[in-house]
Amino acid sequence: MSLSQQIDKDYIEAYKAKSTVKVAVLRHLKTAIKNRMVEERSDGLPDDVVLDLIAKQVKQRKDSFDQYTKAGRDDLAKIEAEELVALDSYLPQSLSDEELEVAIEKAIADLGASSMADMGKVMQAVLGAHKGQVDGKKASGLVKSKLS
Structure with missing residues (x-):
């Protein structure tokens, strides 16, 4: 269904x-x-x-x-x-903080991101790979901390 x-x-x-x-x-x-x-x-x-x-x-x-x-x-x-x-109840289960951090680190490694200029690419990769499972604000904060 x-x-x-x-x-x-x-x-x-x-x-x-x-x-x-x-x-x-x-x-x-x-x-x-x-x-x-x-x-x-x-x-x-x-x-x-x-x-x-x-x-x-x-x-x-x-x-x-x-x-x-x-x-x-x-x-x-x-x-x-x-x-x-x-x-x-209609969304898939959200990623835990640890799972989100792992997903962000993987996206950064896969894309070879190294600066804040790559933030959009990293966010797009994470949000695309985990549709409905990621809070955008939380992910944005983690990506910023990893890239800066």
Whole structure:
């Protein structure tokens, strides 16, 4: 079963169970998938494209959560946190700090990167090899520390 089909199935189950948060999250996700399908004029999307869309939604929720927390809006931050949990279930398991460090060191060695000018290449290699498993901010910080 493809990821899109799993999302459709989970949406129906959440709707029947009257799980309002999950229904809202999956409705937004289904809309993003449908919009991408219209853009690409296709009948379906491969799982890696759907994973990119999910990762984008997760990033938006994390940013919103941070902003609401800084603004003292704990009620809205709580909603974003619940939505984030619902979305995280569709992403592959994140790399641990040690695994991320190993992946970055491998990318640096493979590319022969030696300066900050190579940071974009290293980030692209790491994020491409581990789709949906890497937090971009954390990876960016580690790459900077390794290359400087």
